Amino acid sequence: MLSIEGLTKEFGSLVAIEDLDLELEPGEIHGLIGPNGAGKTTTINLITGDLAPTRGTIMYDGEDIAGRSPTDIANMGIGRSFQVVQYFPEMTVRKHLRLASRDPTRTVLSAFTPRTDYTEKIEEIAETAHLDGRLDTVAKNLSHGEQRFLDIAMVLAMDPEVILFDEPAAGLNHSETEEVRQIFEDMRGDYTMLVVEHDIDLVRALSDRISVLHNGSILTTGPPSEVVENETVKEVYLGE
Amino acid sequence: MMYHLPLLTSSEFATYLLNGISQGMIIFLVASGLTLIFGLIGLINFAHGALVALGGYGTLLIADATGSFWLGLFGAIALVALLGLVLERSVLHRVYERPLLGFLGTFGMYVVIEELISFQFGDQARQIASPLPGYVSFMGATYPKHRLLIIAIGFAVALGIGALLSYTRLGMEIHATATESETAEILGVDSARVYTLTFVIGAALAALAGGLTGPVTSVSPGMGMSYMILAFLVIIVGGMGSFKGSFLVSLIVGQITAFGWLFLQPTYVRLGVFVAAMVFILYKPRGFFGKPEVFE
Numbered sequence: 345m346l347s348i349e350g351l352t353k354e355f356g357s358l359v360a361i362e363d364l365d366l367e368l369e370p371g372e373i374h375g376l377i378g379p380n381g382a383g384k385t386t387t388i389n390l391i392t393g394d395l396a397p398t399r400g401t402i403m404y405d406g407e408d409i410a411g412r413s414p415t416d417i418a419n420m421g422i423g424r425s426f427q428v429v430q431y432f433p434e435m436t437v438r439k440h441l442r443l444a445s446r447d448p449t450r451t452v453l454s455a456f457t458p459r460t461d462y463t464e465k466i467e468e469i470a471e472t473a474h475l476d477g478r479l480d481t482v483a484k485n486l487s488h489g490e491q492r493f494l495d496i497a498m499v500l501a502m503d504p505e506v507i508l509f510d511e512p513a514a515g516l517n518h519s520e521t522e523e524v525r526q527i528f529e530d531m532r533g534d535y536t537m538l539v540v541e542h543d544i545d546l547v548r549a550l551s552d553r554i555s556v557l558h559n560g561s562i563l564t565t566g567p568p569s570e571v572v573e574n575e576t577v578k579e580v581y582l583g584e
Numbered sequence: 585m586m587y588h589l590p591l592l593t594s595s596e597f598a599t600y601l602l603n604g605i606s607q608g609m610i611i612f613l614v615a616s617g618l619t620l621i622f623g624l625i626g627l628i629n630f631a632h633g634a635l636v637a638l639g640g641y642g643t644l645l646i647a648d649a650t651g652s653f654w655l656g657l658f659g660a661i662a663l664v665a666l667l668g669l670v671l672e673r674s675v676l677h678r679v680y681e682r683p684l685l686g687f688l689g690t691f692g693m694y695v696v697i698e699e700l701i702s703f704q705f706g707d708q709a710r711q712i713a714s715p716l717p718g719y720v721s722f723m724g725a726t727y728p729k730h731r732l733l734i735i736a737i738g739f740a741v742a743l744g745i746g747a748l749l750s751y752t753r754l755g756m757e758i759h760a761t762a763t764e765s766e767t768a769e770i771l772g773v774d775s776a777r778v779y780t781l782t783f784v785i786g787a788a789l790a791a792l793a794g795g796l797t798g799p800v801t802s803v804s805p806g807m808g809m810s811y812m813i814l815a816f817l818v819i820i821v822g823g824m825g826s827f828k829g830s831f832l833v834s835l836i837v838g839q840i841t842a843f844g845w846l847f848l849q850p851t852y853v854r855l856g857v858f859v860a861a862m863v864f865i866l867y868k869p870r871g872f873f874g875k876p877e878v879f880e
Contacts, residue, residue: 414769414770415769415772415773415774415775418769418770418771418772419772424770426770430764430766430767430770431767432760432763432764432767434763435759435760435763439756440771442756443756443757443760443768443771443773444771444772446772454753455752455753455754455757455781456748456752456754457752457753458751458752459751459752459753459755459756460753498771502771502772
């Protein structure tokens, strides 16, 4: 599905990501964990084109997408969420989802034709993302948890095949985190997901496989039960 | 039924009222393109005045060659829109993040285009023949048909741009890009394309303003700049980037100008308009509809 080989990112003399290999299987939820500064967000930024890699390949649908623009990569079907939720404060949830929904055949002239409302699709997504009943609320009036759900809903509206989540439960309380888990369970199998998350219980509960990132390289990859028992992982990440 | 201001008959009142509306529409046609570009890109486009003049001269030349005002107007709009595309793609898109360079760049473009027009056609004003010559009777007054045409097209443009912003995909993308371009890009909006399309629409509106007003005000190299000053005032008082505000304030300024001439010389009326605008801005710095979010 998405295959990363030899990915390296240098900022001057600092090597943030070094020779990273990562393979996402179709339909899996893949957890990416690691201590602060390990390079988790940088990895996501390299895949989405927000950062250009120094070396390495990112194969997606038989094409090397390393270094392509974020818009191109988003349009190819790779969606992402952010640690800090990005939204338009004055726009309703419905408008966010309408904006994120795109007609892949659109041309310059079609930009001037009446816009499509995507009503049915938007209602389905709102239900998946626990935002039904909030479609006509402006984003600034949503609770922090709902703003996180909006972030997830916006990615879903883009009809992605692969979704990269950067700490989707950051700042959420226990019940909101549980809602995120339920949302991801509902999405399981429909999307290939890479989930960067500090809440290790959430990652264990959700992930089919987990990769541990340490000093910019993958330390190990495997099923959750194996990874959390790995002695090196315990040492560098779990602090045991 | 006779209703009138002191000293005015109903026919005089109607004439002043229509003059005010048509004057307001001319200002609005110039200001609308500026507002779109400022509201979205944050660029104060001084070249807009030169594009207005190019629209006027383009209409004049093509209408002379073909004998059709409409062919001239639409031809000029197409050519100026194309020039807008070239200017935006070659130079302006590089300076959006640098307001001072944007200011200098567009001012430079204005000077170059105006001087080229002046060099080629001379400084004397030239008249475009109206497609609607003659007068109509209205409330006992006779009124030039072409001015009514300007009013009709001004309203049509206001409705058209309003519909574009409210009901099309592009309008939604303009709103999103103007508010938070990075978030819009994350959602797959190609902001560079939105900027380009908006600039081209702004350039087309400048040409429309120049060509349409040519039969009333005549065409000269500096014609654009004379309206630009009022257009900037309208944009500031209306609320930076607010299309609705530009429309409303254009109509107000048009009426003040028209009826002001009853009492004062035109120079003093203009001075009064600017003083009133300054006082207004002191009390309401964001103008009528100015908000951090644009294009309400």
